[in-house]
Amino acid sequence: MPKIYPETKVLIIKRLKTRSTADVADTFNVSQRQVQRIKKSFEETGDVFDKPRTGRPRKTTAREDCLLARKSKASPFSTATELHETWSPEVPVSTRTICRIRSRNGLHGRISAQKPPLNKRQLKNVWHLPRTPAC
Known part of the structure; x- marks a missing residue:
């Protein structure tokens, strides 16, 4: 489910004062259940911000x-x-x-393919090619 930003949650709470849950859900393109959760969370805590999540903090920014x-x-x-x-x-x-x-970031480490060395037949053909004179 896509994240609903706090600004959108504030707008949802304001609209719930004058409209039904179904109307608000259609307006913001979210489910009615999500609107109900936002309303319940706002009534319990008084704000619309998410609670901190558990888990290991990131090493890099x-x-x-x-x-x-x-x-x-x-x-x-x-x-x-x-x-x-x-x-x-x-x-x-x-x-x-x-x-x-x-x-x-879409960057996958790849090592460039190495061309195999020339075999005897290929070397023989290379030496028979006409050479251009050096300038």
């Missing part, structure tokens, strides 16, 4: 994520380990965290 994405775009063939070595003194994160940040 959104700004640091953008910085890492920029570094990764600047050198697209660098590995997560190389980025970790250059970036780790500033922010203590693991290589796996760097991989997750890159994939969240």
